[in-house]
Amino acid sequence: xxxxxxxxxxxxxxxxxxQVDPRVVLxxxxxxxxxxxxxxxxxxxxxxxxxxxxxxxxxxxxxxxxAIGMAIGGLRPIAEIQFMxxxxxxxxxxxxHLGRVGQRSAGKFRVPLVVRIPYGGGIRAPxxxxxxxxxxxxxxxxxxxxxxxxxxxAKGLLYAAVExxxxxxxxxxxxxxxxGRMEVPSGRVSVPIGPARVARGGRDVTVVTWGAMNHLxxxxxxxxxxxxxxxxxxxxxxxxxMDTKTIAESVQKTGRAVVLHExxxxxxxxxxxxxxxxxxxxxxxxxxxxxxTAYDVPYPPFAWEDWYMPTKERLVRxxxxxxxx
Amino acid sequence: MAQMTFLEAIRETxxxxxxxxxxxxVYGxxxxxxxxxxxxxxxxxxxxxxxxxxxxxxxxxxxxxxxxxxxxxxLRPIPEIQFAxxxxxxxxxIIQEAARMRYxxxxxxxxxxxxxxPFGGGVRGGIYHSQSIEAFFAHVPxxxxxxxxxxxxAKGLLAQSIExxxxxxxxxxxGLYRSIRGEVPEERYLxxxxxxxxxxxxxxxxxITYGLMTQLALKAADSLAEEGIQVDVLDLRTIRPFDKxxxxxxxxxxxxxxxxxxxxxxxxxxxxxSAVIAEEMLFDLDAPIMRLTGPxxxxxxxxxxxxxxxxxxxEKIVEEARKLAKF
Numbered sequence: 001x002x003x004x005x006x007x008x009x010x011x012x013x014x015x016x017x018x019q020v021d022p023r024v025v026l027x028x029x030x031x032x033x034x035x036x037x038x039x040x041x042x043x044x045x046x047x048x049x050x051x052x053x054x055x056x057x058x059x060x061x062x063x064x065x066x067a068i069g070m071a072i073g074g075l076r077p078i079a080e081i082q083f084m085x086x087x088x089x090x091x092x093x094x095x096x097h098l099g100r101v102g103q104r105s106a107g108k109f110r111v112p113l114v115v116r117i118p119y120g121g122g123i124r125a126p127x128x129x130x131x132x133x134x135x136x137x138x139x140x141x142x143x144x145x146x147x148x149x150x151x152x153x154a155k156g157l158l159y160a161a162v163e164x165x166x167x168x169x170x171x172x173x174x175x176x177x178x179x180g181r182m183e184v185p186s187g188r189v190s191v192p193i194g195p196a197r198v199a200r201g202g203r204d205v206t207v208v209t210w211g212a213m214n215h216l217x218x219x220x221x222x223x224x225x226x227x228x229x230x231x232x233x234x235x236x237x238x239x240x241x242m243d244t245k246t247i248a249e250s251v252q253k254t255g256r257a258v259v260l261h262e263x264x265x266x267x268x269x270x271x272x273x274x275x276x277x278x279x280x281x282x283x284x285x286x287x288x289x290x291x292x293t294a295y296d297v298p299y300p301p302f303a304w305e306d307w308y309m310p311t312k313e314r315l316v317r318x319x320x321x322x323x324x325x
Numbered sequence: 326m327a328q329m330t331f332l333e334a335i336r337e338t339x340x341x342x343x344x345x346x347x348x349x350x351v352y353g354x355x356x357x358x359x360x361x362x363x364x365x366x367x368x369x370x371x372x373x374x375x376x377x378x379x380x381x382x383x384x385x386x387x388x389x390x391x392x393x394x395x396x397x398x399x400l401r402p403i404p405e406i407q408f409a410x411x412x413x414x415x416x417x418x419i420i421q422e423a424a425r426m427r428y429x430x431x432x433x434x435x436x437x438x439x440x441x442x443p444f445g446g447g448v449r450g451g452i453y454h455s456q457s458i459e460a461f462f463a464h465v466p467x468x469x470x471x472x473x474x475x476x477x478x479a480k481g482l483l484a485q486s487i488e489x490x491x492x493x494x495x496x497x498x499x500g501l502y503r504s505i506r507g508e509v510p511e512e513r514y515l516x517x518x519x520x521x522x523x524x525x526x527x528x529x530x531x532x533i534t535y536g537l538m539t540q541l542a543l544k545a546a547d548s549l550a551e552e553g554i555q556v557d558v559l560d561l562r563t564i565r566p567f568d569k570x571x572x573x574x575x576x577x578x579x580x581x582x583x584x585x586x587x588x589x590x591x592x593x594x595x596x597x598x599s600a601v602i603a604e605e606m607l608f609d610l611d612a613p614i615m616r617l618t619g620p621x622x623x624x625x626x627x628x629x630x631x632x633x634x635x636x637x638x639x640e641k642i643v644e645e646a647r648k649l650a651k652f
Binding site: 088091095096141240270272277290291296 | 414429460461463603
């Protein structure tokens with residue numbers, strides 16, 4: 001079986017689904033002849049033509065709005081927002097319409113739309129190209145939000161997202177696009193929306209994270225293993241609906257938890273994770289849950305990026321504190 | 326001292342501020358001739374003229390975008406978003422421009438605007454006129470978010486928001502506009518942003534909330550007192566920044582916390598409050614931190630039973646607080 005990176009895995013999934021299902025169409029900025037800024041849709045326009053792979057104007061509200069209409073009308077559109085920092089002009093379409101059409105029409109209309117969004121920092125991008133706005137999307141009723149962190153999960157979750165009868169936001173960590181390769185079968189890969197993945201088993205402390213931060217967690221866990229500290233890493237994979245059961249089971253085992261994300265801290269999704277641990281594992285906690293996050297400032301110019309993003313050192317320190325209390 | 330409704334307190338503050346500082350302009354959909362859909366700005370255009378109380382097109386991105394430009398050039402705009410549910414077309418302007426201007430320009434520019442927005446349900450507003458939106462903005466670096474619960478607080482917090490050199494989102498719960506009256510001094514006064522107010526003191530359970538829910542919590546506190554359960558009602562008043570010291574002081578005393586908001590549960594601001602308590606106060610807790618919130622469905626049905634099911638009530642607060650008191 002071929003070892004491929006996340007870009008190739010997503011590209012393969014798009015290609016295969018478009019071959020099987022004529023209702024699947026792509027639209028977005030530069031997704032056509034250019035193949036997307038990250039080459040995720042490379043070759044698809046050449047194969048399927050401009051009726052199924054559509055270059056749009058630079059108008060995110062128009063991209064999502066017209067894709068909602070296509071989905072209601074029977075297509076299975078996959079819209080791309082080029083960078084998450086460009087998402088905000090489309091938020092009215094996403095919050096007020098995408099998340100609500102199903103409920104507003106009492107189920108008469110469903111919106112099987114997938115919005116793909118490359119997101120996150122750590123790639124020396126300029127301002128507005130490194131945002132992590134997942135908390136806003138998770139807070140919006142009617143949306144599912146997934147974040148794969150491996151090529152296999154990227155392919156499987158994209159299949160699940162396109163097959164879902166309701167809207168799914170599909171976040172693609174930019175930093176992971178080409179960071180690792182793994183075996184991914186050709187054809188349909190099944191990774192359901194919802195269940196988290198225990199990315200590494202451990203017994204002393206639980207790290208809950210998602211997206212590119214998984215790799216940081218793994219590095220920290222490897223380092224701590226040398227001092228016989230055993231770290232369990234939960235990769236949420238789906239942020240909404242969140243698999244609080246897997247989080248709680250892990251915390252009930254370890255009694256200690258650290259939540260790691262690269263968005264700013266205040267009102268980030270880490271708060272929700274900590275609150276869910278309060279709900280479901282409070283009596284098992286031996287020490288306070290800690291959060292390791294970016295700081296409460298706008299995403300900085302890239303020269304300062306390394307001071308803004310969570311680092312292995314900060315995570316290791318938080319884990320050691322969780323163990324020391 | 327004059328008794329005023331919540332709505333009158335905001336109107337009188339706007340009038341006082343417009344008279345005090347000619348850089349202040351009020352601006353939004355129907356705020357001029359009509360006096361606002363809720364009559365908050367009634368009479369202001371007649372008194373201060375069309376140059377200072379301005380009817381805008383129905384274009385929220387443009388309302389906020391032009392307010393940003395005006396503020397960078399020295400004015401003190403108070404734009405209104407007619408219903409908080411309509412703010413989303415303006416989110417790019419708010420998040421990417423207003424909130425980041427000071428940081429991006431390395432302090433060369435500032436954006437002293439106050440965005441007023443009526444929010445919340447329980448007034449038969451249906452699905453596009455009932456939403457709570459505070460959690461989205463509580464997550465945005467560079468923003469402040471203010472949510473008063475009494476006429477007195479509304480005046481002092483609005484005046485302080487206008488004084489603030491950075492963008493402030495000032496959220497007015499529609500359910501408070503005419504339901505609450507209170508004493509409001511005539512002279513100008515400022516209440517600091519980031520300071521909570523302990524609206525009622527107890528010892529058994531801490532209720533943490535803001536906006537209309539504060540009034541419901543106070544009502545619940547009366548019923549709970551009859552059962553012998555004494556509660557702290559801590560009104561955050563601003564949620565970004567929010568007053569961690571006041572939260573910790575109350576939790577230290579009671580050891581039991583109920584966080585209340587009308588906004589959807591998942592990813593709501595209650596998670597942040599819960600998290601800071603869990604991080605800093607775990608060993609002072611006698612029970613898990615509880616949240617009483619709106620459900621994870623769009624806010625909210627027009628049908629009265631659906632609306633009632635969505636909304637928080639004093640009865641629901643009493644029920645949850647009782648569970649906590651038993652621990």
